[in-house]
Amino acid sequence: MSIDNDGKFKKANFTHIIEDDIINEDEMLKLDNQLCFALYVCSKEIIRKYKPILEPLGLTYTGYITLLALWERDEVTVKDLGNRLYLDSGTLTPLLKKLESQGYIERIRSTLDERNVLIKLTTAGRDLKTKAYRIPRDLICSANIEATDAKSLLSGLHQFMEQIIDK
Amino acid sequence: MSIDNDGKFKKANFTHIIEDDIINEDEMLKLDNQLCFALYVCSKEIIRKYKPILEPLGLTYTGYITLLALWERDEVTVKDLGNRLYLDSGTLTPLLKKLESQGYIERIRSTLDERNVLIKLTTAGRDLKTKAYRIPRDLICSANIEATDAKSLLSGLHQFMEQIIDK
DNA sequence: CTCAATTTAATTGTATACGATTAATTTTCT
DNA sequence: AGAAAATTAATCGTATACAATTAAATTGAG
Secondary structure: OOOOOOOOOOOOEEEEOOEEEEEHHHOOOOHOOOHHHHHHHHHOOOOOOHHHHHHHHOOOOOOOEEEEEEEEOOEEEEEHHHHHHOOOOOHHHHOOOOOOOOHOOEEEEOOOOOOOEEEEEEEHHHHHHHHOOOOHHHHHHHOOOOHHHHHHHHHHHHHHHHHOOOO | OEEEEOOOOOOOHEEEEEEEEEEEEEHOOOOHHHHHHHHHHHHHHHHHHHHHHHHHHHHOOHHHHHHHHHHHHHOOEHHHHHHOOOHHHHHHHHHHHHHOOOEEEEEOOOOOOOEEEEEEEEEHHHHHHHHHHHHHHHHHHHOOOOOHHHHHHHHHHHHHHHHHOOO
């Protein structure tokens, strides 16, 4: 328990000691101190900036990251895709049906294990990657992102995710 | 334009020069290099961890951050709340109606300017703050978050948001 | 003073997102 | 082999989220 300037005990359940700072509980409830809120706003705002860039390709942000995953590894199950994208079948099934209707992927029930549906890029889906090369650049430009800041933030996030995921 | 080891020009539209690294466009399209995807996954996973903590109070994450905003500044318009939460009236109106039905807030059409609807905490809404004090601690605990990491990530995010918002 | 422009919240339509459940299939246990 | 358990994708219900539009009120220009 800590003792403040005038020598009185602080009530333990009203203070946290983090490094050198004492942060009281009112501070902890301020929006500016919410890590999750900052993450949430940041991701939403960037996704908004993706919108006009992805729109010419007929893609939403979720469709885009699904294709990113498939360009890395193709002919995978819905389950595998969900693990990589942190999405479940409730989200993926309608999304994949749309990408199929757009001609970017095929959904093929596996014959080896009929529980599995394999997701496979079509030629059009594979070819789309060529057009996608400009997307990261266009985003960095339109969102005014500094590459160095983005890189350090990204590595901080990866480290953080290691901590919190599956705990 | 850069020249590589064997003296040939690299195709400018296939390379980026960032600091000392040359990152080719295939790398740029990998999920692990997507800052937005990391933000998006991180915020979703943390919001998932909030769920069981907020559920006893009858709150969703959006309801929670709305109350956080109101505990800081009360009797505000929907517009003001939207500016602070980065949400528009399409999201807020139904959310605020629900918080009203739960007895946490009142929605009062302003008499000074009848376009405005003022959002005002009820006594129950103000009293809920006492129960909310434990939420940040509970989350940090259940999500296994290191306070020092969270603090540095948060400051990195605030700095980043300065860059990208309203550009 | 009056009409056009602006502002505000609500509404509508579309797209996510996830928990829970379901149906079909496969695996495991005995 | 055969029943129980586990796995997979799909479905259902609920909650976000946002762009675009609408309706009402206020402001501003002439």
